[in-house]
Amino acid sequence: MALLEVRDLSVVFGRKRQKPFTAVDGVSFSVAAGQTVGLVGESGCGKSVTSLAIMGLLPKRGVRVSGSVTFDGTELLTLSDKQLRDRRGRDLGMVFQDPLTSLNPVIPIGLQVTEVLRRHRGLDHKKAQAEATELLNKVGIPDPNRRLSEYPHQLSGGMRQRALIAIALACQPRLLIADEPTTALDVTIQAQILNLLKELVAGTDTALIMITHDLGVVAGLCDEVNVLYAGRVVERAARHELFADPRHPYTHGLLGSIPRLDSARSAKLAPITGSVADNIPWADGCAFAPRCPNALQGCVEQPPELETQDTRLLRCYNPVLPATTAAKEG
């Protein structure tokens, strides 16, 4: 049985007398213990909102969350605030996008690490301190004892993200959600952080949900990838399958817009035309249709369903041909 089951999760934002906005629209996926699942998509596709909904971190007012999120058999969406707080940090950990702002600037790093240890594992000050040193050591922060008494602004960006990962993993959560953990970092540090996450999660039972817009991150880390578009999953496949053979025109477009080392110098990148602003509501058809090179008349009449095709899930009437066929034709 999967550790985390997300079924038909929808998140609708909208205050009274305002047009509601559906940020997440019936997303379903599951994560097994030890598995790494990617949620990929461009800004505004609902990936961060999905993670906040799982953690129960969305504001109460002006937001409607429906569907079901079960963690190890417990429904999370109906838990009380207190019950959720007991689970957060202990069973569910989260690493945020911006390490510069996700640490409290006025208290030392050490307190922020020991805080969660004392809260969930009931360690006393001395034990928590020792454990914190070990944790910082584990995430590759040199001279951890000194760092514990330092403030966030005294650490570099990469170091701060390491500290945040240490905090998120302090209680050995069974599920870790990483929401664009490398976006705010430069490329070399990105690679280090990704390696660190991989190291810490691989070979343990910790499940990881990796949220990113960067397909490179997914390629190095995830077992399974969900591609989101306008709040819905449009394609789900195992990593190799997805990269070798993207079938949804959106996934195909995403991969086509990345520069490759082995492409000819003169080759132009193929961007996806248009922008998210061109979307049509899912009720009227496929939201991606106005930007889609493969769009058919039917695409704007009836929204496509997420259907099994071979070994993957796909939401498209006219998918890109499998790579092997395309190669023969080309």
Next chain:
Amino acid sequence: MTPKLLQRRRERIDELADAGDAGVSLAKDALRRMRANPVAITGAIIVALFVVLAILAPFLAPKDPRTQYAELKNQLTPESIPGPMPGFLLGSDQYGYDLFSRLLVGAQQTLIVGVLATLIGVAVGCTLGGLAGAFGGWVDTALMRFTDILLSFPSILLAISVAALFAETNQWTVIIAVSMVAIPVFARLLRGAMLAQRHSDHVLAATALGVRRRTVVFRHILPNALTPVIVQATLTLATSIIDAAALSFLGLGDPDPSRAEWGLMLAESQQFIEVKPELAFLPAAAIIIVALGFTLLGESLREALDPKKRR
């Protein structure tokens, strides 16, 4: 290499090491920037001088400020008030008190009123603002409407109204009246800062770790929201001093004429301004300089603590 040169090189290296180590806390960093700011230094010197004089006033005053001296009183006529004379540095005031001693002791009076009024304003205002910021919802709405009412009065009018509510005025009614002006300011300020912190990334991160609500408020929200309160408190010291003087000036202060108070001295010397202008000029100048000192200090503190200006 001579030992002196070696010593100098060592110091230089140590200096570089210090600069390389970013080991400065926020407070230290702010202090460092204040030290480099002439405005801050001017403000700090004025405030320090004022505080020292105010505390030591009873020992520094050459004469008893509450005694009407016969040798001064004898010389009082409607056309002349004695100027400086041996033993009386600035001469007499219109009642035969020693003007210099009264000015000194007036500093103490001003400091007490200013500090107490600000403290009450901070304590009550921050309690209200803290409750509003911590709980939000209807608590927030109710408390903020209350502060809106207080804020809708011009500050001096509010202070006068509050002072007028008391059957008899004394030092305490002045302090309470002046603090009433500060309360809504601190309440709104802290509440606003806490609301901003509530939506910050690190508070979300702390919540995502399952940290208890109480801990989130006291450890993650409140300390980050205090900076504007500290700055405002310094500035409020200045306005409190002015407001207190204004109340005395308008006759809503302590009516005891033997108590040396700058606002009262200013008010009562009005009619003698042609005979001896210093009687009005000196207390007025004292009020202005002290208020200016606190304002300069407060403004430079605001600048030093402004995160946007940190390098």
